[in-house]
Amino acid sequence: MPELPEVQTVVDGLLPHVVGRTVHRVRSGPHDIVHPRGMLLDPRLVGRTISRINRRGKKIVFTLDDHARFVIHLGMTGQLTLDAPDAPVLSHTHLVLSFTDTTPTQLRFRDPRRFGGVWWLGQTEAPDEQMGPEPLTMRWVTLARHLSPTRRAIKTALLDQKVVAGIGNIYADESLFEARIDPRTPACQLTPEQVRRLCRAIKLILRRAIRHRGSTLRDYRDADGLEGGFQKLHRVYDRATLPCRRCKTPINRIVLGGRSTHYCTGCQVPLNFTATGASVDTAKDQSRH
DNA sequence: GTCCATGTTCTTTA
């Protein structure tokens, strides 16, 4: 469920209530969602103070006062919420950190499908090896450098966290609509102008989504258990057969890289268009290996 | 029962 805007919203909700607080107790559910598997968090966390929380891609990085770190990834259905200790514990709650200094609070990790989990990093391991640039601050030439080596469809490339960090199925589709690029276009065939437009579109869409506290399709909740609002502003995602909000053409749904892909055949064109709307042939032959 | 789902990783295929 959670892509960059949702993860950022969760982090923003945690910051004022968790940073600076000391872990008093750790409770785990019946399933081991900690990596490396079998590692006990209790002796590493109890008595430690959370000194920092930040986001990298879709990962939430917690730093302790001893400089050890751990990452929580929400996977598809993960929720990280702040609750009163006496609030009912929902099913599929896998980890509860209790803070008793000042107002008693619990940080709860719940994840029905268990694609998410906790990764202990210790004091040396980096949270983002292999991970691509942060989309909110990347420059278009960086994006171009990561797209040029692959012939995969641009939609598929955007989902690859080594290409860009934090984009998932919703915001890939929404960004490509904003940039008016056909999702099937081979990544290496985008013109510099298209990459520039895509880079701007990604930032615009992600910032707008963060402003609306992310998209809730089903499971996503912020740290306070509240739903996001950006799903109401989706232009293509989950809108197959509905009229395009821009040109009224029915939104098309196809499958790319095994993931449903939504786009407007009227607005998102496979080739470049000039200012007058005439199509321009850019099929420069990409020699086959 | 069937299909589908906001993600990632391993396996198979070309």
Added chain:
DNA sequence: CTAAAGAACATGGA
């Protein structure tokens, strides 16, 4: 060998 497609993971809702 590499790149890309496909399957797998686990659960629940339509």
